Amino acid sequence: MTDNILISHAPASGEEIWRGSYGDVEAAVSAARRAWAPWAARPLTDRIAVLRTFSNLVRREGEEFAELIAREMGKPLWEARTEVDAVVNKIDIAVQAYAERTGKKKLDAGLNASAALRHKPHGVMAVISPYNFPAHIPNGHIVPALIAGNAVVFKPSEKTPAVGEALVSAFHRAGVPEDVIQLLVGGPEEGKALVAHPGIDGVLFTGSAQVGIAINRKLAANPGKIVALEMGGNNPIVVTDTPRLADAAALIAQSAFTTAGQRCTAARRLIVLDSIYDALMAELVPLTR
Structure with a gap:
């Protein structure tokens, strides 16, 4: 890192892979807030169709994605290819999960009354992901969020910004409006600012227990915000x-x-x-x- 510039290097060779400016949290969240309502208003079938286009695009360009993951993250190419497969397959999994959790349901109750269960998007979701699976893990949050009609501000690990940029580019090229999913480049300070921003309606985080606990404490006073934390295992x-x-x-x-x-x-x-x-x-x- 230099002054307001993030540089990514290949861990195997030290070569520079990517460089770019740190993102603007305020601008990203504001744009996402403007964009999410029109996206949510689109029919579910349209949103799913766009994401299937994304899946097909990643499948076609799978080898390029895998090579980038391997170069920037450092994992072997065979493993990077399995990660790309997981990105492609997530669409069907997410569509099925959405169908199972939504739609009309008949409630058996002793009351002489009717009940309605309505599902609506949360709004703008912050997705913060680690470097070990720089495409698969954020994709696992982004795809369900987009299907459900949310907008996303995605902050990849500062170790893998090139993969994050490639993933967001694929969503845009597939037809997701640019402000509906945005890349926020940065390090811990950008992550903290994103979590604390009042325009965020939820945080989907994968990473260390220390950071996850800090996020949970930060948002504990905001029960209306969804918080999903995956903080490793023993x-x-x-x-x-x-x-x-x-x-x-x-x-x-x-x-x-x-x-x-x-x-x-x-x-x-x-x-x-x-x-x-x-x-x-x-x-x-x-x-x-």
């Missing part, structure tokens, strides 16, 4: 008495070291029976070298 693997120790060792290594362990689902603790400990270590240790 995941054990339990190995019981099994003759398939080689398979167990391979799964342990895969869970612990894929993405260099930088994922919320990575194995962090290993619980093993004393009776098989030595035999399991004989299989596992060589895989870690």
Whole structure:
């Protein structure tokens, strides 16, 4: 980072991948507030059609997306390709989830009365995402928010702004209006300002527990704002008495070291029976070298 300029470098080579100015939180939120009502007023079928166009676009350009993810984040290309697949597949998952949670419902009640359940967009959602899955994780928040008629201000990790820019560009090229989803480049200060902005109706955050707890405290006095926090995990693997120790060792290594362990689902603790400990270590240790 330099004065008001963010620069992204490839972790493998140090080459400069991206540079750009820090975003303007006030301008981004104000534009999103103006844009979300017209987007919400469009028929659901139109919004879904636009997002299916986005899915098809990412599928067509999948190799370019994967190469960018691999270069900027540092994960191997095969893993970056699986991330692109997850971005593409999210549309169908989100459409189905929306259908299951909305629509008309018949309520069985003893009262001689009728009840109506109406769903409406929240408004402008802030999406703040980490660097380990720079396309898949924010996409998992952005797509459902757009389907439901919300606008989005998306702040990617300062480590992966190029992937964030490519993702937002794909939404725009697919037909999502530019002010409906906006890229906010920046670091912690921009993130804090975005969370605190009164024009934000909710925060969808994935990242560290420390930051997530701070967001929760900041918004605790605003119960009308939706807050979704995914703050990692502390995941054990339990190995019981099994003759398939080689398979167990391979799964342990895969869970612990894929993405260099930088994922919320990575194995962090290993619980093993004393009776098989030595035999399991004989299989596992060589895989870690």
